[in-house]
Amino acid sequence: METILSNKRYRNIFYSFSLLLLIVLVAIRYIGVPAWDPSISRNGPKAFAQLIEGLTTSLIVTILIGSFLFFATPAVMKVAKIEPVEPKMINDLLKTATATSIAWTLRGAMGRYTRAETLPALIKRARVSGARRSLRLMVLDPDIARVCHGYANYRNGVASSSKVQTPHTGATVRNQILATVLTATKASLTESMIDIQIYLVPMWSVFRIDLSDEYAILTSEDPREPGLRIDRGSHFYGTYSKELDFIALQSRSLPLPDSSSGLLLSNASDVKVVLQSLGIAHADLSQEQCEEIFQLIDSKSHQYV
Template structure:
């Protein structure tokens, strides 16, 4: 009974139209109240029904428009569409905020493409990246186990996720930030090291926020600029970054990095940043970090 009452309240205008139209039609057919239901009275009743029907149609259009507007506030995309949406987000933007795991995709695709476009258009670019702290071994171990739980097979880089890979990927993102900072003077880049692992990845440009999951098979969400979700996630990314451990990239400016940085240059850069590499790292390990920094592979291909 409660559901019936609720339905009647929600559709009161439509029910009223049906009742009036039905009553007039039935009484006219029966020939009752002929003195009351003159042709003029019936015409007026018809006009009343049409007016009420117009109100119902207008309300329905308004409801539909509102539903479409709300639906436009968020878009769901799947695996193959993510790269296309990322490319659209990069187009013409001078801002990119990232929060995620180790920044592998950021380093492989987003950062080089954003820098390339900014350089071609001779405009400044600001990048903010929050990644997991490579010196936090328990955190990196937790992240690698999470990635292994999603898939034990190699990703687009040809590698499986392990503790050492996780740490090296984060170190490589830091080194890549130093390298791009030296290569493009109009780049303002900040790196923050998080002590918390997230299963989501956020990318924000001037046109949209893209929220993806580490599992490429899972659906992703896109929030256009100007919508409440965009502003909310923008605030979240700024607030989260402030809570991370900031890397003062300026401290490594005196360490000139070659187009292909050497092992010694990489070690010197990390030392200048106050980020100690594990003592067990050999030159081969550092060379692997350099390779990931300069020639990162798209993990989602």
């Protein structure tokens, strides 16, 4: 019962089905039974009515007891767990975590979801609550061509690639990464309530880790594949937290400018200027590529749309 009620989707299905079943049972008892043909059996309708009443009572009692035990159980008594997450539930789980987390760490590839959803949500919550948020962002190093090309080849080979009209290339992967880095840099320049750290990782992985205050979400880059939820307090939550610390130590940390630097990111012409301040290669970027990267900054497209 706890497994069903702890999952929002399963809980809605359970209560909806239970309500529908109750309506059916009550309708049979008070509409169907009275219309029963009395010539079939004198005691038949009465016995059937009693059976329906008994089933209805048992169902109501079961729902009430199960709901009471679930909602009355203190959070501290619920054992930290590791459980699979259906693909369609990953987006909701990530959004739920951003609403309460103070600190967030991403170890990903291009960071599209973080750019489109997580970072704006953290900024919004920081403004509303008045409490600072922090984001530690780990994405692929756009200056290492073999890493970008290798990841592009991997993404073109996953099952969901059949839905993508334009295949990934080393250049498109690089542009996505640069857009994520620039988005985070812009936030560090304009948002005083969020602390951002950016690390450029020299290797790609088939897994992505989102570490929130309450749980970690381990996913693959294929949105059709299930994920894994790892609650805080479990052994593996601490293990993945240490893993992210070690990855950060082996990655290139970017020196983010502050608001006093006078840097702006208001149009495509500012792209190269900001990249130069971050120490990221930019000389080979054409004006067309700068325009594309600048447009990606405000893009809300990601794998879970």
